[in-house]
Amino acid sequence: MLKIFGILCILSGSTGIGLTCARELEMRITELQELQQALLQLRGEIRYMHQPLAEAFLHLAGNAPNPFREFFLHTARDLQRRNGQTAEEIWGRNLKNDMAELHISRKEIGDLKKLGSMLGYLDVEMQVSALDYYLEQLRLSVGQAREAAGSRRRLYQYMGILGGAALVILIF
Secondary structure, three states, X not given: OHHHHHHHHHHXXXXXXXXXXXXXXXXXXXXXXXXXXXXXXXXXXXXXXXXXXXXXXXXHHHHOOOOHHHHHHHHHHHHHHOOXXXXXXXXXXXXXXXXXXXXXXXXXXXXXXXXXXXXXXXXXXXXXXXXXXXXHHHHHHHHHHHHHHHHHHHHHHHHHHHHHHHHHHHHO
């Protein structure tokens, strides 16, 4: 009886690990799409509404899902206070603090950090151009993430199940 319980625990745990890995691939795609949507909205706020960054970020915080909501809210408040910091420093610090739990790649985080260095001190057209460039990179990242998720999702699920089965055979 105890042996069967142990086998079930190992199988359910390994299957859970496989499903979690597969779910993280989906979460990456979702987060990239949410970021893309928020930055499209930021582009509109800057280009058509001629909003200062702090006000544009406050407006974005009202519509964005977490953790983007927290990021935009903290960045807007810090931009309003400034305390001798540049927009790039504020962006980078809040990116590190509020977006640490994202499932996106390090390269994508690095690109997002670079975007922060181009916002806040350039004129409207340059900021819009920087956002356009980043949005194009983001579109490519979403495509790559979808491609990777399609091929790896089942692999992770099967490896979780088969890994658990192999462990059960080795132990028992």
